[in-house]
Amino acid sequence: MGFPKIAYRALEDVVGPEFVSSDPSICIAYSRGGYGTGIYDRGKKLPGCVILPKDTEEIQTIVRIADRYKIPYIPVSTYFIGFCTPLRSNTLMIHLRRMNRLEIDEKNMSALVQPYVSYSQLQIEAMKRGLFTCATMAGAQISVLANHISFGQGQLTHRLGIGSRRILGMEWVLPNGEVLKTGSVGIPGAGYFWGEGPGPDLRGMVRGYSSNLGGLGIITQIAVKLFPLPKPCVPEPQGITPRTTFALSPDTFRWYMINYPTPEACVNAMYEISKAEIGAVVMRTPSLWRNIRKATSKEEFWNLYETDKVKIEQSKPNVIRVLLIGFASPKQTDYEERVLKDIAEETGGSLRRVPDTGSADCFQPSYTNCAFRPGGLFISTKLGYDSIDHALIYLKEGMKIKRAFMPPLLDDKEECGWICSYDFGHHAHGEITSYYELSEENSAKVLEFEKQCILQDLEMKAFMGFQYGAYHDFTGPRMGDYHLLLKKIKMALDQNDLSNPGRFVMIDPKKEDKDSYYSLMNRD
Amino acid sequence: MTLENYRYDATYCPRCSNCKWIDHVYMKSSRFAMICPSSARYLFDTYSAQGRMDLALALLDGHLGWGPKVLDAIYKCTLCGACDTMCKRNIDLEILEVLKGLREKVFEERKELKTHRSMVKGIKRYDNPWSRPRGVKTGWREGFSVKNVKEGAAVLFYAGCLPEGEPQYRLPRLALKILTEAHIDLGVLGTEEKCCGSLSYQVGERDVSLDIIRKNIETFNGLGIEELVTSCSMCYGMFKAVYPAYGKLNFKVSHVVEYIDRLIQDGRLRFNKTLDLKVTYHDPCHLGRLGESYVHWEGKRTEFGRLVPPKEFRRGTFGIYEPPRNILRSIPGLELVEMERIKENAWCCGAGGGVKAAYEDFALWTASERLEEVKSLGVDGLVTCCPHCEQNLSDAAKHNGAKIKIHDILDLVWAGLNGMEV
Numbered sequence: 040m041g042f043p044k045i046a047y048r049a050l051e052d053v054v055g056p057e058f059v060s061s062d063p064s065i066c067i068a069y070s071r072g073g074y075g076t077g078i079y080d081r082g083k084k085l086p087g088c089v090i091l092p093k094d095t096e097e098i099q100t101i102v103r104i105a106d107r108y109k110i111p112y113i114p115v116s117t118y119f120i121g122f123c124t125p126l127r128s129n130t131l132m133i134h135l136r137r138m139n140r141l142e143i144d145e146k147n148m149s150a151l152v153q154p155y156v157s158y159s160q161l162q163i164e165a166m167k168r169g170l171f172t173c174a175t176m177a178g179a180q181i182s183v184l185a186n187h188i189s190f191g192q193g194q195l196t197h198r199l200g201i202g203s204r205r206i207l208g209m210e211w212v213l214p215n216g217e218v219l220k221t222g223s224v225g226i227p228g229a230g231y232f233w234g235e236g237p238g239p240d241l242r243g244m245v246r247g248y249s250s251n252l253g254g255l256g257i258i259t260q261i262a263v264k265l266f267p268l269p270k271p272c273v274p275e276p277q278g279i280t281p282r283t284t285f286a287l288s289p290d291t292f293r294w295y296m297i298n299y300p301t302p303e304a305c306v307n308a309m310y311e312i313s314k315a316e317i318g319a320v321v322m323r324t325p326s327l328w329r330n331i332r333k334a335t336s337k338e339e340f341w342n343l344y345e346t347d348k349v350k351i352e353q354s355k356p357n358v359i360r361v362l363l364i365g366f367a368s369p370k371q372t373d374y375e376e377r378v379l380k381d382i383a384e385e386t387g388g389s390l391r392r393v394p395d396t397g398s399a400d401c402f403q404p405s406y407t408n409c410a411f412r413p414g415g416l417f418i419s420t421k422l423g424y425d426s427i428d429h430a431l432i433y434l435k436e437g438m439k440i441k442r443a444f445m446p447p448l449l450d451d452k453e454e455c456g457w458i459c460s461y462d463f464g465h466h467a468h469g470e471i472t473s474y475y476e477l478s479e480e481n482s483a484k485v486l487e488f489e490k491q492c493i494l495q496d497l498e499m500k501a502f503m504g505f506q507y508g509a510y511h512d513f514t515g516p517r518m519g520d521y522h523l524l525l526k527k528i529k530m531a532l533d534q535n536d537l538s539n540p541g542r543f544v545m546i547d548p549k550k551e552d553k554d555s556y557y558s559l560m561n562r563d
Numbered sequence: 564m565t566l567e568n569y570r571y572d573a574t575y576c577p578r579c580s581n582c583k584w585i586d587h588v589y590m591k592s593s594r595f596a597m598i599c600p601s602s603a604r605y606l607f608d609t610y611s612a613q614g615r616m617d618l619a620l621a622l623l624d625g626h627l628g629w630g631p632k633v634l635d636a637i638y639k640c641t642l643c644g645a646c647d648t649m650c651k652r653n654i655d656l657e658i659l660e661v662l663k664g665l666r667e668k669v670f671e672e673r674k675e676l677k678t679h680r681s682m683v684k685g686i687k688r689y690d691n692p693w694s695r696p697r698g699v700k701t702g703w704r705e706g707f708s709v710k711n712v713k714e715g716a717a718v719l720f721y722a723g724c725l726p727e728g729e730p731q732y733r734l735p736r737l738a739l740k741i742l743t744e745a746h747i748d749l750g751v752l753g754t755e756e757k758c759c760g761s762l763s764y765q766v767g768e769r770d771v772s773l774d775i776i777r778k779n780i781e782t783f784n785g786l787g788i789e790e791l792v793t794s795c796s797m798c799y800g801m802f803k804a805v806y807p808a809y810g811k812l813n814f815k816v817s818h819v820v821e822y823i824d825r826l827i828q829d830g831r832l833r834f835n836k837t838l839d840l841k842v843t844y845h846d847p848c849h850l851g852r853l854g855e856s857y858v859h860w861e862g863k864r865t866e867f868g869r870l871v872p873p874k875e876f877r878r879g880t881f882g883i884y885e886p887p888r889n890i891l892r893s894i895p896g897l898e899l900v901e902m903e904r905i906k907e908n909a910w911c912c913g914a915g916g917g918v919k920a921a922y923e924d925f926a927l928w929t930a931s932e933r934l935e936e937v938k939s940l941g942v943d944g945l946v947t948c949c950p951h952c953e954q955n956l957s958d959a960a961k962h963n964g965a966k967i968k969i970h971d972i973l974d975l976v977w978a979g980l981n982g983m984e985v
Contacts, residue, residue, distance in 0.1 A: 060607065062632040065609045065632060068617045159587035159596065160593035160596050280879070280907060281652045336655050336874075337654075337870070341869050403588050408653035415575045477574065
């Protein structure tokens, strides 16, 4: 059965024939995601229709039409992650491509963004005004809005904190078509300046790796906090692809690597750096990242990997990367450097200044997809957001599981994983990145690896590091039935289960879900 | 190479959207942040490289039929190579080869657009895409004495197929006048000059294109020349990046801007007139991103998709970017102001890939976007060095009533040498 004609005509009336299509050749481009291919897009369906609304009013009408004809829909913007792939037949893809409003309030250091504003667009316009945003490591091409509402990961979070807390109000089209405004914008005429209130602050309801994911309606615009650049000018770009970067002044920007014998020593140093309240980026990076970053091609990566792996196995390097930024003045950079040197010495680390080739990374991260270089695909497991200590424990345990899955996962000789500090070490993001090739057999093993990680988290009472709602029915009953609360939220806002069904929480598993990721996760 | 050969590249597209944006580090504004004209104009993801990867897989696996929208999505693309360059900042996927493979598949299945079919017929019958009599290829040198290369010459000047009556018809004549002024030992092929095959190759007609390529290689190699020089960027791109895949060339290939730049550096060409002009420069795709030398590779993919032996990738960064800029900078009085999107980040003029022939409105829209970018610079003119770019940008300027003057670089070189009005 094709997409209902009556609904299609109604949608055409809203946006005009140019901006809606149910042609399979148009729909097919919305039938998969890139990240987690073969895993998160299992059981995927060809969408029934794609629509390109231009504003909030059109989205309200579209959502109401979907509700009237019981059509599942998925809001998508820059579309990187497989969670946007439809699990239901005849899904309507609401591509927010035309929603690209960007307004910067220079005086109040904030920016109003719609879903199709990329980090690179916001960053360049902000920089021209002496401001900047904390870009996600997922890449400068990523939607500012999507990243901020889901979590707001970034390198500079050690200094600037989690992105979702930097939201200064949201405009949200609920599944019934009504508009909900949060934070200060909830008060008529107040504008976007405060996330907490005086209107409702519902940022927590949409935030999280395994939360909203377009399952509670469509957030059409948000305001985000900006920060003053240490030197109010756009840095000079330099280099040619695949090595382009900004020329940043060493007076103000300095990168360091500190090598430790163990992950525990890394964590200890991260705490010391945090206590001293220095640094803009502080993170423990997996050894393999160095090879990924250094290589300019897959083959170069493999050469480096083959050369380094014995060395890595023997010396087991544990590296933290630190970026110092003299936000106030070059004197601050000098001061922080002296403190960092002292900390490195006191904690038994071997510190060295590293070239600033990656200096653009924290502003316009354009190298991120190098993560696809080693194996063609990658997946992140054990995604947690708790303390630095906590990350160390669950990542180390996770690596023990991972070793049993090499192959098909690339043997990265890693003993911990990636730990990124937030808010001067008050909390941290942890993650294990794994690289694989696409095949039925490999996907099944990667799924099993992920499942074992979840079971281990449950057993350890660790942060539940999974990325979308397929696990809630499995983990909820083992964790105080929290999943029932999520289902209540979903039912309150989207009782017909039409907004990205199956990704937030599964309300009513359908027959067609039998091959999906959800079913595979809940089979036992 | 067929589409099937690039299945890996289509499969492993990570849908990251980098194919749509210019290199983020080089971005100057949110207004001119996009790089794919097709995606920027038609918005649906099918009209971007990532969507076309999905189309390719669906067609290969028989999950999609040949509907009009499929052809629309395949051919509303200028094949400018921007997506390929941007993808290769991170992942070495041969995106452009997939796009070319899709077009070859269209012709294999005999589903080509009527416009392209008649264009290819014209090339076969008249040896030019304009379906004009063969003699038209020599009209540009009427009243101008130049020897036939077969009489012996170090340099073959290749004029390319230019439509008679169009302003671009002047370009080979201008190029010859400039090179003659520098006493270069050159000759032309005259009526024996065959089409380079660029347009048939771009729309995907493999048999006709390969026939042209092989015959031309044989002819050129038999001339005993040291160098082939052309004033057309599309021809240049063919000779430089495509021909060597089908046969060894016993001569060097240069665009006339490279040659003139060398003459200036060697002191063999000196500007003696001042041009009081402020201009900007548009990088033609076939001279820039698509103008890198062909690099041969034969091998296979192994574990984790590794290429054995390793492949040297062409990332669009070593195209001809500096020579035209060097020339402009050396003209006394002329001020060169750069646009936001330049070199490998340049926005296409909109003429390539068979778009000008099949989708004039899209070609004009793309050129208009480029003219918008020029607007804010306050320049007197836009300079390029490709007749196709010049034509399409001029058409767009005329269509929009824009006051900007579009020059070929040869106009300015000639004016700088002889003081003619530009």
